[in-house]
Amino acid sequence: MKEINETSKGSNQQAVRSPWKMAWRRLRRHKLAMAAMGVLILLHLFAIFAPFLVPYGETQTDRRRSYHPPMRVHFFEDGQLTRPFVYGYVLEDAGRRRYSLDTDTKYEVKFFINEGTTYSLFGLISGNRRLFSVEAPGKIYLFGADQYGRDIFSRLAFGARRSLFIGLIGIVISTSIGMVYGGVSGFFGGWVDNLMMRISEVIISIPSFYLLLALSAVLPTNLPSDVRFMMIIGILSFIGWAGMARVIRGMVLSIRQLEFVHGAEAIGCSQPRIIVRHILPNTMSYVIVNATLAVPGFILAESGLSLIGVGIQHPQASWGNMLSEALNLSSLSRFPWLLIPGFMIFVTVLSYSFFGDGIRDAFDPRATS
Amino acid sequence: MKNMRFVLAVALILMLTAGAGAVELLDPEIVDVAGYYGESIGRYGGTLTVYGGASGPKSYNPHLAAETSTTDLTDQLFEGLVRLDRNTGDVVGQLAREYEISEDGTEIIFHLRRGVQWHDGTEFTAKDVIFTFDVIYDPESQSNARTGLHIDGEPMQYEALDDYTVKFTLPRVHSPIMYSIGANIIPEHVLGDAFREGRFNESYTLASDLSEVVGTGAWKLSTYRVDQELVVVRNDNYYQFDTEGNQLPYLNRVIYKYYPNQDTAVLAFFAGEFDYMGIPATHFTEFEDRVDRLPFSIIESGPNPGTTFIVFNQNPAGLEPPALNWFQDKYFRQALAYAVDRETLLDMEMNGRGYFQHSPINMRNEFFLNPNVKEYNYDLQAAHEALEAAGYTLGADGLRYDQDGNHIEFELLTNTGVAIRQTTGELFQEDLGELGITVNFNMIDFNVIVDKLLNNFEWEGIIIGLTGTFDPNGGANTWMSHGNLHMWHPLQEEPVTEWEARIDELFVSAQRTMDWDERQMYYYEFQEIVAEQVPLIYTVNAQTNVAVRDHLRNGVPAPISGGMMDTWAWLWIDR
Structure with a gap:
């Protein structure tokens, strides 16, 4: 009985193994391909949910922050774990785009923040909450800004x-x-x-x-x-x-x-x-x-x-x-x-x-x- | 035996050259290189290496030259009767030692320098001047000097009074003639036959024998590897001397090097390849960062002579209402003039070094520049109010509509490859967006833009620039209503608007007087009209800067142009 059971189970398995399933099994063993697939899925999700995931709009410029350098997000202050924050920057020389770090101004990174601008996702859902941002007049530039002060990350x-x-x-x-x-x-x-x-x-x-x-x-x-x-x-x-x-x-x-x-x-x-x-x-x-x-x-x-x-x-x-x-x-x-x-x-x-x-x-x- | 014959031949050639060189220079020009033109008396020798641009000359013929890469060379090889003084812009003698203008302003007599030699040793005389003007006035020869030397479509009369005196007779007084009469003089003994046989347009091409290309200038053509390197050598018989009696130029030769990419040329300068270089505005910080470490200094040499502007089409032949109505409305144009963020433009594209432009006059010509014209400084609130007052109202949807309810939307074009124009367009598009005006900004090929402006007239807004001439009359083709560069509505048979008619009158009046104060009055009024009507919205103007290596002496950019090309005769190398 036991033997029969096992056989039927085995044959059952054999039956559902379509070529697609076999390919998927082989693919799963290919570590590099799986990692690559993960990266691709993340990138596509990043693209699809762009308006929600990033702090600013595509064409939102800031003329006084041309070529703003990338900011570091700080998690510790004086050795103490705090809510994440960024320091402000001061434009020293507009012509040369020289910025200096101003450790006196601190902008806390807020999650699910509504900073006033609305967007629409797939043309269906409109929203105004962003995954993360900082409160005005601060700005958060994870990857810096371009010539027109647009956020490169966004x-x-x-x-x-x-x-x-x-x-x-x-x-x-x-x-x-x-x-x-x-x-x-x-x-x-x-x-x-x-x-x-x-x-x-x-x-x-x-x-x-x-x-x-x-x-x-x-x-x-x-x-x-x-x-x-x-x-x-x-x-x-x-x-x-x-x-x-x-x-x-x-x-x-x-x-x-x-x-x-x-x-x-x-x-x-x-x-x-x-x-x-x-x-x-x-x-x-x-x-x-x-x-x-x-x-x-x-x-x-x-x-x-x-x-x-x-x-x-x-x-x-x-x-x-x-x-x-x-x-x-x-x-x-x-x-x-x-x-x-x-x-x-x-x-x-x-x-x-x-x-x-x-x-x-x-x-x-x-x-x- | 063979050797002997060779030596004889060489001796004979030497004697022949010596014989031909026996022209005696009677009217040398004494140049104050240690005060007026430069700073010090020089020492002989050395080679100057300069950046020639992206590509080299396309011809050696100064009258057929169409691009600066060619005129940069031909201006060193050839000279005119007169030139502009580099400090004051006054017309002074060059191949003419002096000139007289008759009381009524219709006769000009030039006294030529006696004993000036062409590069091949032949003497320069009135015959060459007559020949040059024959070429210019011959419709077949397509000389670029032709238009400027016609007065209301009529040529001048000219005759040689003797070997060293030429008289020009004008059909009527025409003050700007002095700025165009210095056209490059070309050698009759070399080009005369070609001209008479109708081959002038095929002479002095890149295929010509370089030894045939003879001018009177301080430099002689030596070798040219196309678009890589061009060498000119010292003219040993030049007629200029410094105040201590040393014959100019001091340098032995000048090498033009060509790099297709400006970035590469900048790196080549830092590597020590060039002795001086005009600093491209976008690269200024790199020069500033290195000025302490590398042996060169930066000389600020004032505003660029050219202009950059936004122009809107007002030509019914190429545009239909409602856009035509907006652009023909001066209140609409004035309002838009407030929306150009010049300060950000200066910071973004010129590292903060430049000037706001408010007038069509060359900023270097302070005599004619009216300092009190109406200025439109960036102010979106003012733009909004001006639009509202003129009946262009903001709808509930945030878009702006004209009196008939049309949403204001137009296309703005510029040519690819010029960063400042791209930035101007993008900022303007964004700012007008704030005002509820939709701008579709696109960059297309330069030739397409030129074709739209000059031939098919089908465009709405364009960002483009013009190179500047020193005298305001150089803008006649742009400002007079029949001109083909009167971009917003070119080639008008009769001026369409009152203000265009008035500008036509002012330009003609300024041409018909030799009194410079009177001309100033006319051009002042012209600038006021332009500022009121804003057919062109001027943007910003770059500061020109030159990086000069420390071993180069007398490298002073010309105050009237910011250029260094005219300094070569008295530049010298100190090491």
């Missing part, structure tokens, strides 16, 4: 909304096009395949960066920044799908020779149904790996465009256009915190690469579990 969060989601949205668009196009081309074969692949080769041969430069130049200048942002995503993904389409088409060519496809044909499934329900799911592992590894490409492309001033326009933030302020050697040497957006890009791209690596190993059918 702008990083708002910039992340564009810089991170440009990759995700871009991947969704280019992957969908790539899968459908590759699937149709590989399934029908013959002259359809020939024609469709030649078209995709034309798309591949377009020098994408120069095309982007040209398109950015002809976009109407009075477009709101968000529309511009969507157009950049559109442009990036509409030239990014062709490579994927070619690989999918190759996979479909081989999959459609397999018995289950013939089986489906024999029982009279329609062609679109065979492509979508039977063939494309078999390419899924490749698609997921490829998508993960392609996200950094989108992030870097957006950063590059914004860095040279044709992407997201000031005063809207993106990591790329924030980094462009660090292009000037003299500001870089005097205000090194301008490089923080570059560090964020670096961390994100690296995380995606590690995560993508882990995913690839996890989905590898030859890997033993």
Whole structure:
């Protein structure tokens, strides 16, 4: 009885182990990939809940605090643990942006504080409480301020909304096009395949960066920044799908020779149904790996465009256009915190690469579990 | 035998050059380098190295030069009949030893220096002056001096009275002519044939033989590696002498070095590569931080001669109501003039070193600068009140509407790559946002902006600048209503508004008199009208500063321009 019990339990387990579950098990063992995934989740949450998590708005300037240095949050005073606080700074020389620490003024860091400005989250919920801030006239600059006295920490969060989601949205668009196009081309074969692949080769041969430069130049200048942002995503993904389409088409060519496809044909499934329900799911592992590894490409492309001033326009933030302020050697040497957006890009791209690596190993059918 | 022949040939060449050099200099110019121009009598020798800019000259032809990288060189190789005195801005003789203006102001006679040589040893005479003006007035030759030398579209008459005397006859009195008549004189014996055969526009290009490029200036062209390095050497037959009878220049040669990136050039200066360098406003603190540790000093040399401003389109050919109505309303423009935060601009972009600009006149020309014009200092409350008074009211939604209920929203453009203009735009956008006015600020390519201003006229607001000339009449093309740089409504056949008509009159009156006090009166009134009408909202003007290495002597920037280019003849190196 005991034996039977154990067997049934074992077979039960065997039954629920779908390929997805197996991949997830393998992924969980990949420590680096898990860490990278954690970082990515945190970054995306940071972006999504930006208005609540950061003390200031995206475009909130303070002209008398241009290039304010980063502040240290103090937890101890005279050796005693206290509520966290920051010291005030005094602008000594406006021309040179020299600030001195004023230990006589103290601003306590308050949590869930309402400091007067309202924001809206997803356009649905409006709120006025911030996770943390200090009371006026104090200001808290965890990562310093930029030229216009805008809080870099706050702008990083708002910039992340564009810089991170440009990759995700871009991947969704280019992957969908790539899968459908590759699937149709590989399934029908013959002259359809020939024609469709030649078209995709034309798309591949377009020098994408120069095309982007040209398109950015002809976009109407009075477009709101968000529309511009969507157009950049559109442009990036509409030239990014062709490579994927070619690989999918190759996979479909081989999959459609397999018995289950013939089986489906024999029982009279329609062609679109065979492509979508039977063939494309078999390419899924490749698609997921490829998508993960392609996200950094989108992030870097957006950063590059914004860095040279044709992407997201000031005063809207993106990591790329924030980094462009660090292009000037003299500001870089005097205000090194301008490089923080570059560090964020670096961390994100690296995380995606590690995560993508882990995913690839996890989905590898030859890997033993 | 071969060697012998070579020696003979060399001897022959030497004799020939000596023969050609036998032109006797009768009218040298004695330059007070130890008082008026510089500080001390120099010693011979040495090389001066300067930063030439992002790229080098595109041509060696002073009449076809279109960019400063070219004129920076040609102004050293070639000279005019007259120049501006570096301290006072007065017109003084250069290749002309003196000049006379007739009582009625319509005849000018130039007495040329006798015995001045071209770089190849040929003597400079009236024939070269006549040739130069033939070239300038020939419509085929596209000389850049052409427009300035026409008086209401009419050329001057000119003739050589003898080898050393030239007479110009003007169709009517035109005082600004003295500022344009110093066009660079070019050699007839080199370019005469090319001009007569219609090849003038292809002469003195970068492909020309450098030894053919001869001027009368203190420096001769030696070598040029395109966009990297250009060398000029001392003209050993130059006509200037210091007060102790030493022939100028003191230095042996000058090297222009080109770096595409200004940051790199600044680092090169700190590494000791240049002997002096104009300090870019954005880099001022780096120079100030190093001035105690490195062997150079900083010379403050006054305001930049140019202007930066915000301009709004008032041209019905390119813009429609309601925006056209706002921009044509002087009360609207006045209100917006209050919203330029000049103080923050100075701090952010010029390290606090600069000037508020209120007038179109070159800030260095104090004689013509009216100190009492209306000023619009940053005051958002004043801007708000002025808008309310003019009928632009703030709605309950925090947005501002005109009399017909249109929300006030416009596009503001500037060119990419100029930090001060970007900052101006962003601050202005934010401040107008406070006033309920929506500004869409964008940066686009410079050429697109120029095309909008000069050709298609379809724009709303633009932030741009103009380089300044010393004499106010240099702004005629901007301020007279028919001018093509009359940006807010160019090329008017008849002045559209009364104030534009009055400015036209004032400019013409100032041209038609040789009495400088009278001219001052006209230009004072002109500045008052501009301050009242604010067709251009002036912003800030940078202070120019020059970093000069300690071993360089007589490096005094010219008070009329802040530049160092005219000091080369009497600069010397002390080590």
